[in-house]
Amino acid sequence: MKKIIFIAIIALLFVFWSCGIVPKKLPNTLSIKLTKHVEFPITTMNFSIPKLIDPLLDKLNETGFYISKEKPITLTYATSIEFSPGKMIDEISQNITKSLSDVATSLSFSFSIDNIAALNTQQEIQLPTIQDSSDNFNLTSINIGDITLFSTSIYVDPAYPNATVEISFSTDKFSSINIYESILSINKTSSEVDPSKVELEIIINGTKYTNNDIISNLTVRNGDKITLVATYTGTNSGNVNINTKLLSVKINKGTGLNIENVNINPSLSPIIIDDQNSWMLKLSGTLDTSFSFDATNLNIDKEIVVKSGSTIVAQGNPLTFDNTKIIDAKTPLNIDATLTLYGNNVDIDLTQPISYNVIPNIAIESIYNYPVNLEQYISLPSEILESEIGTGTLYIEFLGLSSVDATGLITDGTSTHNITSINNSLAIDLSNICLPATFNLNYISGNVDNNVINIKTSLSDDFEIRKAKISNSLLTSAYKEISYEIPQQLKDYLNTVDATILIQFDYNATNVSDLMLKIQSNFFENKDIYISNSGTTTISNTTQTIDFSTLNNISITVDATGNPIITNIKKNESYGIDISVSIPKFELDNFSIKNQEIEVLPETTLLDFSTNKELELIKNLESDISMPIEFKATDTTIDATVSLLVSGNLVKLQLGEGVDIGPILSNLIKNASPITISASLTTDNGILNQNSVFGFDAIMNLQLSGTPLVDTPILEENFDISDLRDLVDILDTATLTFNQWKNTTGLTAKLKILNKEITIGESTPVISFTHEDFVNLLEPSTISILLPKDEYIQINKNGIIDISPYIIIDLTVATKVSFEGRE
Missing domain, CATH: 2.60.120 (Jelly Rolls)
Structure with missing residues (x-):
């Protein structure tokens, strides 16, 4: 600061001298005043109509409201309540149908030979492969x-x-x-x-x-x-x-060195074909070897012999396997090598290991008694307890192996059939074998066409299961005790009703015998239904007029009995039991009703203004709300009254009357109360027919327009300009203005900062602050956009308010310089 003042003094003196005004002496004091204009952004405020109303619309959508109009936004809630005695009894029909269908489902199953997966299977055998190998040996000299x-x-x-x-x-x-x-x-x-x-x-x-x-x-x-x-x-x-x-x-x-025919006999690592199992095989192909000495100009002649035990199985140049020799896979193949070294001007270092590679190009040509050790349990579906095969053959095919011989069997614990050759194929006769059974494939022999051998089993076309016994557990699972208690509400409302009810059972049980469904009921006829082949049967109610003063429940017991079996099961066909239940006739008429009040609409909350912040905007609006309700009936002359309870406000309507409960709803919204509604129906004694219906319709229209009851904030932003605190002492003036000012919402809104308010219109406003206002702004402050009280608004679907306020301050620095005592 002192530097600035000094420069100013020099500048003034220069002016004096340049104008020819040269004082005879310095003044006693000199006053200096400096001003500075500074601008600081405060915040950015961006508000859109969707941002305001989307949470509100989401909340209203959850309760069943939908947008019926966009200018202004109008939300509609529509409901229709119908009541008839027939619908009360529909529940009985639905429960009976479901329970009996559960019985049918538990007893139904499908069975085919394809379900016995182990009879048609495929397994894979991977024969050993002889891999390249690398190693080294030490040669002392x-x-x-x-x-x-x-x-x-x-x-x-x-x-x-x-x-x-x-x-x-x-x-x-x-x-x-x-x-x-x-x-x-x-x-x-x-x-x-x-x-x-x-x-x-x-x-x-x-x-x-x-x-x-x-x-x-x-x-x-x-x-x-x-x-x-x-x-x-x-x-x-x-x-x-x-x-x-x-x-x-x-x-x-x-x-x-000049080396002439120096022979060495290194020991090479043996070839291991199978270190676990002993089986025989023939090999064909060649074996290549290479040796690497730390030497130059060295020539090597090789003589390699491969032995299984003492038997030579490969020799010559190239080293070729004798495919007539049968060897044991568990016996290592020893590689005997004689290397002849020679050469002129040879440099050699034998202190380093000599490395070598064994590169086989060997194939397994034949196998003998190769251990497969395949054991497969042939199980049955859970619905089948046991079965007996009448005729048929299990063919065993080996892909990748020819001229095959094999040992194996199938056994059910009583009968055992071995693998034999049938029509130049390997097969097992399955006649009289009972399932479940166990299939074993022990050893195979043959000429190898592929190192991967696929074992595939299939059934002959004449395969047939003579009989299959259905599991007792299936019958047990079908047992069902159905008991439907007559609702007390129904007994209180109805004296009697005429009923004609028919339950239909459709079944398909091809080749099934000795199966019966036993039906017993206090309401329907008792009946034994024999399930065999395809058919349809029905049971009907024995009680034509239901007296609700004596009938407390409807009970039905379903039991599946017998020793059912399926016979003559052939390939490519499905067998089993398929049962379906339906109620083709459920006719009710002549409902004798009591003089009684019955609930037709349980208490339901439409909107809760006491807890939902999203509904705050609606709560603060003075607007017209309508919800007309009309009570009507069809095919009845009985006097009836509907009683509506709207958040504790009782409204009663006679047949044909209507009322608008909009004023009640408006009052509830103003008081931030939950809006609940329930309804009950009171009827006189009389007879209703099957088409008689009581009901009422209600439509609620809620417009997002009206007059705010209080200043309603729609956007608030906090800001902090405490960094400007050091400028308080030199502040001259402070003004708030806006770099961005845009309002396309159609709303009349106002902006509030401290105790100052301005209307958000189209022109950019300016707000002046006193020195005291500025000091107050230095504390954390809030700038708000409000919907003003008592001014009508109409909320449309789109529009934004985008403003960017900033503060302009003018600073003044004043000082005096004394020249007393200076010449």
């Missing part, structure tokens, strides 16, 4: 034969008992080798002196060796210097011939 170190002659003299000769080693077999193991051979001969009097040793790379020493881990290079040391203890002088060799040289490293 190879034998490159004998190596001559040197051959020479030395002169020995007793006068000079010690002699030393340095010899340069030279060979065409290698550049260098690392000796894994070898024996030093020093041979000495002489015709002039006694060779035994000559002691010899050699020094190779600083190490001394004598005859028959074992040499190991010694590196020898072509051109190395070898020192021969001789010690003579004889008495004569003469020449001694010396020949020095390394015998049976085994090396683990070498360079520049």
